[in-house]
Amino acid sequence: MTELRMRDALREALREEMIRDSRIFLLGEDIGAYGGSYAVTKGLLEEFGEERVKDTPIAESGIVGVGIGAAMAGLRPMVELMTINFSFLALEQIVNSAAKLHYMSNGQIRVPLVIRMASGGGSPLAATHSHSLEGLYAHFPGLNVVCPSNAADAKGLLKRAFRDENTTIFIEHTAIYGVKGEVPDDPDFVVEFGKANILRAGSDVTIVGYSGSVHQALRAATLLEQDGIEAEVIDLRTLRPLDMGTVIASVKKTNRAVIVEDDWKFGGFGGELSAQIMEQAFDWLDAPVARVSGKDVPMPYNRNLEFAALPSEEDVVEAVLAMM
Amino acid sequence: MTQQISLPGSAMDDPGSEQLGLFLYQMQLLRRFEEKTGEMYTKGKIRGFLHLYTGQEACAVGALNALREQDQIVTHYRDHGHALARGVDANRIMAELFGRVDGLSGGRGGSMHLYDVSKGFLGGYAIVAAHLPLAVGLGLAARMQKEDRLALCIFGDGSVGEGEFHEALNLAALWDTPVIFFCENNLYGMGVRFAESLSTQIPKLAAAYNMPAVSINGMDVLEVYRETRKAVEHCSAGNGPYFIEAMTYRYRGHSMADPELYRLKDEIEQYRKRDAIEALKQHMMERGMLDQAGWEDVVRRVDKAVDDAVAFADASPEPGLDTLYGNLMAEPTDD
Ligand SMILES: Cc1ncc(C[n+]2csc(CCOP(=O)(O)OP(=O)(O)O)c2C)c(N)n1
Ligand SMILES: [Mg+2]
Numbered sequence: 001m002t003e004l005r006m007r008d009a010l011r012e013a014l015r016e017e018m019i020r021d022s023r024i025f026l027l028g029e030d031i032g033a034y035g036g037s038y039a040v041t042k043g044l045l046e047e048f049g050e051e052r053v054k055d056t057p058i059a060e061s062g063i064v065g066v067g068i069g070a071a072m073a074g075l076r077p078m079v080e081l082m083t084i085n086f087s088f089l090a091l092e093q094i095v096n097s098a099a100k101l102h103y104m105s106n107g108q109i110r111v112p113l114v115i116r117m118a119s120g121g122g123s124p125l126a127a128t129h130s131h132s133l134e135g136l137y138a139h140f141p142g143l144n145v146v147c148p149s150n151a152a153d154a155k156g157l158l159k160r161a162f163r164d165e166n167t168t169i170f171i172e173h174t175a176i177y178g179v180k181g182e183v184p185d186d187p188d189f190v191v192e193f194g195k196a197n198i199l200r201a202g203s204d205v206t207i208v209g210y211s212g213s214v215h216q217a218l219r220a221a222t223l224l225e226q227d228g229i230e231a232e233v234i235d236l237r238t239l240r241p242l243d244m245g246t247v248i249a250s251v252k253k254t255n256r257a258v259i260v261e262d263d264w265k266f267g268g269f270g271g272e273l274s275a276q277i278m279e280q281a282f283d284w285l286d287a288p289v290a291r292v293s294g295k296d297v298p299m300p301y302n303r304n305l306e307f308a309a310l311p312s313e314e315d316v317v318e319a320v321l322a323m324m
Numbered sequence: 325m326t327q328q329i330s331l332p333g334s335a336m337d338d339p340g341s342e343q344l345g346l347f348l349y350q351m352q353l354l355r356r357f358e359e360k361t362g363e364m365y366t367k368g369k370i371r372g373f374l375h376l377y378t379g380q381e382a383c384a385v386g387a388l389n390a391l392r393e394q395d396q397i398v399t400h401y402r403d404h405g406h407a408l409a410r411g412v413d414a415n416r417i418m419a420e421l422f423g424r425v426d427g428l429s430g431g432r433g434g435s436m437h438l439y440d441v442s443k444g445f446l447g448g449y450a451i452v453a454a455h456l457p458l459a460v461g462l463g464l465a466a467r468m469q470k471e472d473r474l475a476l477c478i479f480g481d482g483s484v485g486e487g488e489f490h491e492a493l494n495l496a497a498l499w500d501t502p503v504i505f506f507c508e509n510n511l512y513g514m515g516v517r518f519a520e521s522l523s524t525q526i527p528k529l530a531a532a533y534n535m536p537a538v539s540i541n542g543m544d545v546l547e548v549y550r551e552t553r554k555a556v557e558h559c560s561a562g563n564g565p566y567f568i569e570a571m572t573y574r575y576r577g578h579s580m581a582d583p584e585l586y587r588l589k590d591e592i593e594q595y596r597k598r599d600a601i602e603a604l605k606q607h608m609m610e611r612g613m614l615d616q617a618g619w620e621d622v623v624r625r626v627d628k629a630v631d632d633a634v635a636f637a638d639a640s641p642e643p644g645l646d647t648l649y650g651n652l653m654a655e656p657t658d659d
Contacts, residue, residue: 025468051468054499056495057491057494057495057498059491059494059495061457061487061488061491062457062460062488062491062492062494062495063457063491063495064457065454065455065456065457065458065460065461065488065491065492066457066458066460066461066464066495067461068457068458068461069398069457069458069459069460069461069462069463069464069465069475070461070462070464070465070468071461072446072458072461072462072465073396073461073462073465073466073469074465074469075465075468075469077461092451092454093454093457096451096454097449097454097455097458101447102651102652102653102654103432103651103652104429104432104433104437104439104447105429105432105433105437105439105441105447106428106429106430106432106433106439106650106651107650107651107654108429108439108440108441109439109441109446109447110654111654112654141652142652142653163656164656165653165654165655165656165657166653166654
């Protein structure tokens with residue numbers, strides 16, 4: 001085990017996988033000389049050279065399309081899109097080609113591609129630069145959608161993504177790039193997709209989060225302890241495939257569920273979770289499922305307004321107390 | 325009057341009578357196949373959007389025959405002709421159009437999405453210009469894998485207004501990828517005249533991205549073949565991408581749903597006088613490579629192949645409903 005920041009754990013995953021598999025190469029805006037906008041790819045150009053660490057023009061659709069084509073031809077590309085906000089420009093490629101070619105060709109074509117992007121608010125960069133769109137990508141059949149909450153998972157899930165035969169949308173919350181954690185050194189360490197992680201056991205309420213929101217959930221659980229409430233905290237880790245089994249088992253034990261996410265509530269992933277809990281554990285619920293989400297506005301720049309627009313641990317505590 | 329077909333440029337590039345016979349057979353096959361699919365559409369055997377290739381046969385036959393076995397192809401939704409010219413099984417194409425289990429992808433793709441990976445035919449793409457960046461990725465992979473392989477990327481004149489067209493050309497040239505961009509300019513994107521949708525000329529755009537760009541007669545199979553051969557040699561020598569604009573014309577509507585309010589019958593008649601099949605036929609007859617009996621034999625063989633394809637497709641079962649979720653996610657391979 002080594003203590004690493006999430007960004008360093010991600011870099012370790014890239015390094016180890018590039019050493020393991022010569023088919024892997026990286027494409028992206030400022031991933032080379034600049035070292036990556038969030039310093040994830042720092043030093044990789046020097047270590048692996050220009051052929052395997054390629055700076056690209058600012059052309060999101062083009063470079064994702066190139067990644068898809070190279071994957072179809074047998075390579076294992078990774079495309080870094082700087083941030084999720086710019087992935088809108090590549091949405092067509094992701095949705096219509098990466099997610100569908102295997103199915104439409106009835107198994108003839110494979111697109112083993114990793115697309116990394118930073119997400120989330122709080123920076124404060126205002127509305128165009130503060131999206132949390134994990135749920136948007138989770139909407140599309142044919143993709144893996146991965147959103148780690150800590151350094152060890154970040155490494156293990158990214159390594160797992162390179163060993164998959166499909167396209168993985170790998171989403172990294174900017175607020176936790178610098179958060180440290182113990183990370184396994186074993187080059188064969190991977191975290192399986194579709195396995196939620198129970199970060200804290202509890203009997204009174206289940207709090208479900210993913211990516212950055214897991215931290216609000218954990219802090220809320222600590223606060224709730226003072227009120228004598230034992231919260232179970234579940235980190236979904238991947239939204240597609242989704243480990244609903246772990247969530248349902250927990251809800252059947254605690255009889256209450258709160259979902260925490262940065263994304264907008266309206267039409268968001270929390271709605272999907274809530275519906276599935278209702279479908280699969282209705283008789284076990286002692287209260288309606290609660291959702292603590294981003295407020296239904298474009299993200300404002302002002303510090304106080306942005307804070308009000310994002311879900312906080314206090315919001316989570318409030319939601320839990322309201323259902324006890 | 326049929327147009328004068330151009331004479332081959334050099335002896336090396338001059339296809340012999342056997343090869344011309346193949347071109348003639350293939351062009352007739354593409355023509356008959358499309359006439360038949362139109363018929364099957366009106367009978368309700370084929371559904372959805374159906375875009376016929378009639379009139380543009382010289383493009384597919386000239387370009388695809390210039391490729392080598394290892395080369396890869398991505399094209400747009402008007403893709404039946406390209407698949408046939410690549411040697412993809414006509415029976416399985418027709419079965420795919422019928423949505424049947426023996427179709428190229430078991431009836432999941434339909435007319436606009438034909439795939440046959442075993443032939444390097446990596447798909448018809450129904451989103452205008454979506455496959456242009458993919459072709460650059462295929463070319464980049466070939467370069468990185470140090471394999472002498474190129475990607476032929478076929479698309480319509482309608483693509484040039486899309487951002488992906490420009491992104492792809494820039495990336496292809498920037499990274500010296502072996503890609504032949506082959507634009508079939510049939511003068512219309514649905515009902516919009518090409519001249520009304522581009523402020524310049526297509527080869528100028530390509531030249532601006534620093535690649536050789538030519539505009540050729542897409543109604544002349546020999547010219548298409550010869551020019552594409554040049555492009556193959558250029559890419560194969562490691563010189564980066566190459567751009568061809570082939571001027572052509574589609575005889576039928578954009579799709580079967582097109583009422584064709586935007587052009588005059590007379591315009592179609594003018595182009596039919598330059599018909600590529602008639603031109604090649606005449607070229608061969610004048611040189612004693614073909615006589616009337618030979619032509620009738622071509623027609624007979626093609627008619628049989630097309631009738632066989634319909635019979636094959638008709639006999640193929642509908643896919644079982646239990647296949648609905650199959651091949652959504654790719655499973656690991658052994659390597
Ligand atoms: C991105 C996108 N926009 C619009 C359409 C609808 N559409 C389908 S074909 C077409 C015309 C394309 O014309 P062109 O590229 O010249 O090809 P042609 O049909 O003439 O072969 C349009 C607008 C589409 N499929 N994709
Ligand atoms: Mg056109």
